Amino acid sequence: MTAAIEAIDLKKTYPPGVAALDGLSMSVATGTIFGLLGPNGAGKSTTVRVLSTLTRPDSGSARVAGIDVLADPIGVRRAIGVVGQKHGGAPEATGRENLISHGEFYGISGRELRGRVERSLERFGLSDAADRPVKTYSGGMQRRLDIAMGLLHRPAVLFLDEPTTGLDPEARVGMWREIERLAAEEQMTILITTHYMDEADRLAARLAIVDRGRIVVEGTAAELKSALEGDRIEIALVDGDGAGAQLALERVEDVGEVSLTAGMLYARARDGGAAIPAVLAALESHGVRVASVTMARPSLDDVYLRHAGRAFQEADSQQEEVAP
């Protein structure tokens, strides 16, 4: 498959010397959903700004839908749709008026434009509210209008910058369904940035974790999880020889990273379910009484904490990117 988004060694520094992008490279296959994860200030939004021609990198190059963002920004703008973190609709105009003027900005007009606007209002459930000012819309309705505007000119590549931030759970799930539908039915390439692991896990075919302006790890959600090497096993001990139990556990095949904290044994096993019988047998033969055993498959949270956790507390205390 060809790449719909290709970025090579992007660098961008904001005064007074904050490196927002520090050699970021990425590639997104056509027709797939790609998730960018990372703490605030990691460079997610700057990446979207560069790829959507809102700003230029200090160095590096990028192609979107096969068009160079530096050489032909207008060509890129025709080929992309962008749904930013903030609502882009004019608040005093109605939903219909917003879609019409947005369409004119893309050179669509006349009957063609009116037809697209009607279909778009219908598709996003905004027909009833079409002639109300956008400032009277709920957060979910405004988000749907944002996406309707982003899709009106039928872009090949869609950028979604934290699309469900601030939405209630019901609206979030609705948004997820719409995004999945776009990728499946319209073969659209979608780059989504998010804070939410469940969102990335559900939507993104591939995802990358961004930290300090570069991509630290990339793969499918399953690949990233299995790269953590195994499930986590937690054993609550009733009483007795904790240190001895730890020793016994370390001898069990395929079990590693054993640690003991306050009557709890922690271990990691490639296949947790298969390891538990052996673990219990080893502990029993050592005379250790077990109160309970819990096994957890690695979550995307674990992946995230492993790769971005180091930076994520300090980064979160800083401001998001360098807001313009």
Place this chain on the structure above:
Amino acid sequence: MTAARQTWQVTLRGIRVLLRNPAYLGITLTQPIIWLLLFGALFKAITKIPGFHGGSYINFLTPGIVVMLAVSSAGWSGMGFIEDMAAGVLERELVSPVWRGALNAGTVLYSALVVSLQSVLIVLLALALGANYVGGVGGVLLLILVAALLAAAFSSLSNGVAMLARQREALIGAVSFVLLPLTFLSSALMQQSLVPAWIRAVARFNPVNWAVEAGRSAAMAHIDWGLVLSRLGLLVALVLVCAALATRAFSAYQRSL
């Protein structure tokens, strides 16, 4: 064609904001009336100054008020862009292929339209107060045209300042800083032969004065075509230069993102 359609969409947005905001509409329509009545009352004695030969006070002041209001009205144009930056509207527009010139030209056209409307109100009220439009309807239309051109230039300047400064406070400061000096350094409120020589010298380079001179000559006197056409030419050139600068300010803003 596409550029014109896009410009009109931006203008249309301004018109919608005006029409859907009763308070804003009310202020926009009453401001001309209040200005003419206040300045008229304040400067009523101007005709008694020895050496004044501008005719009745209302004849002298009307073009001055029209032009002063044009600057004041158009000066706030950039405020819309500052709001759009905060709301995310500008970002959406800038990632679209819309011609950047249209974003500026649309608000410039809107400012010119609003100022034309306000000027008509002043002209009609002045007529009721006894103004004598020697230049006839054609002369009055020329007065409104120079006011609209001056508004267009200041609207672009305001947009440019907004894109570069990006703060309400900066724009408010710039408008307040510029409005009164430019008015006082012109013949808007005082006959040029009655002001110090250095003000007369500075006024020759003041666009506000170009507009006042041309408007007054066209509407209130037997028109001096040489004066009117030269000032019109200067104003048109100024509109184009300011529009080009403002359009470039969009690129400067984008570079800083």
